[in-house]
Amino acid sequence: MKKSLKARNNDIANTSRQMEILSEGIFANGELPTFANKIKETNQFPLRPKKLEILQINLGYMCNQVCSHCHVDAGPDRKEIMTLETMNECLEVIKKTEAHTLDLTGGAPEMNPNFRWFVEEASKAGIKDFIVRSNLTIIRANKKYHDLPLFFKKHNVHVVSSMPHWTRGKTDKQRGDGVFDKSIKALQELNAVGYGLEGSGLKLDLVYNPSGAFLPGDQMALENDFKKALKSDFNIDFHSLFAITNLPISRFLDYLIASENYEEYMYNLVEAYNPAAVENVMCTNTLSVSWDGWLYDCDFNQMLNLKVASKVKHISDYNEDLLQDRNIIINQHCYGCTAGSGSSCQGVVA
Amino acid sequence: MSKNYYDAADLRKFGKITEWNEELGNKFFDYYGKVFEEGALTAREKSLIALAVAHTEQCPYCIDAYTKDTLQRGITKEQMMEAIHVGAAIKSGATLVHGVQMMNKVNKLEM
Numbered sequence: 001m002k003k004s005l006k007a008r009n010n011d012i013a014n015t016s017r018q019m020e021i022l023s024e025g026i027f028a029n030g031e032l033p034t035f036a037n038k039i040k041e042t043n044q045f046p047l048r049p050k051k052l053e054i055l056q057i058n059l060g061y062m063c064n065q066v067c068s069h070c071h072v073d074a075g076p077d078r079k080e081i082m083t084l085e086t087m088n089e090c091l092e093v094i095k096k097t098e099a100h101t102l103d104l105t106g107g108a109p110e111m112n113p114n115f116r117w118f119v120e121e122a123s124k125a126g127i128k129d130f131i132v133r134s135n136l137t138i139i140r141a142n143k144k145y146h147d148l149p150l151f152f153k154k155h156n157v158h159v160v161s162s163m164p165h166w167t168r169g170k171t172d173k174q175r176g177d178g179v180f181d182k183s184i185k186a187l188q189e190l191n192a193v194g195y196g197l198e199g200s201g202l203k204l205d206l207v208y209n210p211s212g213a214f215l216p217g218d219q220m221a222l223e224n225d226f227k228k229a230l231k232s233d234f235n236i237d238f239h240s241l242f243a244i245t246n247l248p249i250s251r252f253l254d255y256l257i258a259s260e261n262y263e264e265y266m267y268n269l270v271e272a273y274n275p276a277a278v279e280n281v282m283c284t285n286t287l288s289v290s291w292d293g294w295l296y297d298c299d300f301n302q303m304l305n306l307k308v309a310s311k312v313k314h315i316s317d318y319n320e321d322l323l324q325d326r327n328i329i330i331n332q333h334c335y336g337c338t339a340g341s342g343s344s345c346q347g348v349v350a
Numbered sequence: 351m352s353k354n355y356y357d358a359a360d361l362r363k364f365g366k367i368t369e370w371n372e373e374l375g376n377k378f379f380d381y382y383g384k385v386f387e388e389g390a391l392t393a394r395e396k397s398l399i400a401l402a403v404a405h406t407e408q409c410p411y412c413i414d415a416y417t418k419d420t421l422q423r424g425i426t427k428e429q430m431m432e433a434i435h436v437g438a439a440i441k442s443g444a445t446l447v448h449g450v451q452m453m454n455k456v457n458k459l460e461m
Contacts, residue, residue, distance in 0.1 A: 165424065210422065
């Protein structure tokens, strides 16, 4: 299995280096406008939060997969895991937040040794939509995870799973050999307990990321193709497909540079810029919490180590009113969320 | 000026043709955009047709554009190659069917 950029001591693992790459070249010489200048054209600068709706908590960067596009640079060699102490601080916030959605992510969040306890405790808070982002293969990775579908069902968890394509070749190329077959088996097991079935109330959504240096097509058309293919080939049902654009950071940035696609990809993002997507971009209604409790405007800013521009920077000092009164930190990677119909952890936004 | 007849970066400048004739340029792009909208054919089907025609026309810009467009729509490599074979079959068929004209002419001229 491949190693993370961090384990390989790759230059790109350094977040300062990523910020340099995103600021130099075509953006420094004026060939393309910086994101700040672009949103100034439509008087959308500075970007400010609206009502907080989603609290996204990253339980750790450890994962059983090493996907080639991963913006987290997750993998089995990543040891950053949320402690019980930070989980307790998160629970205090979950009990009092105005957010209607709790979104647990990773890495593979299930690999955190206190994952089940945390889900049990968090589900008591009565949050309306409780999401766990599962990579699917974790369910088949080890016997101790085999009962996850029933565990999710017990706590009425909304499962959101990555699935880059309905064909084996494209999926395995992005996510690793054998991932497609394990993902199909896991989806069938989720279906078997009621997930993804019409009227069951157990929500199962899939996430599509393009497997290369191109943007996602129309979300609805892709959803129809996925539904048709997964039903006819494997008798699999799911509710919605979220089409998510790959942002030019971390491993995807490394891939873009190594494959000499970086400039062309940035051109594509800028040309597809849609001011309507800026209105609903996810950093305006989301807060991201890292494994060690720091607060970020979004998961991508977390991976670039761009902490919120607020007096409150850590979950232990959480104050929703103070946090809402901040400017959102932006840079050229933000073009990934404003291209075409826009992109967020919940799919298109415009 | 580029030393090559084709430069991939020129595709980005396609929109600039309106600068030298705004009216006709805009009419073309309006027409072009309308053609590729969902209609009796899906946008996906139109993208595959465009990919095949891009090859029969041997337009490098169109090949780049519609290879990317078909990938974005989740179209597989197998589907893309089949579409190109459809174009190639028509192209070669169009050459060969003229053989009948040649045969007709030969039959007319020979004793």
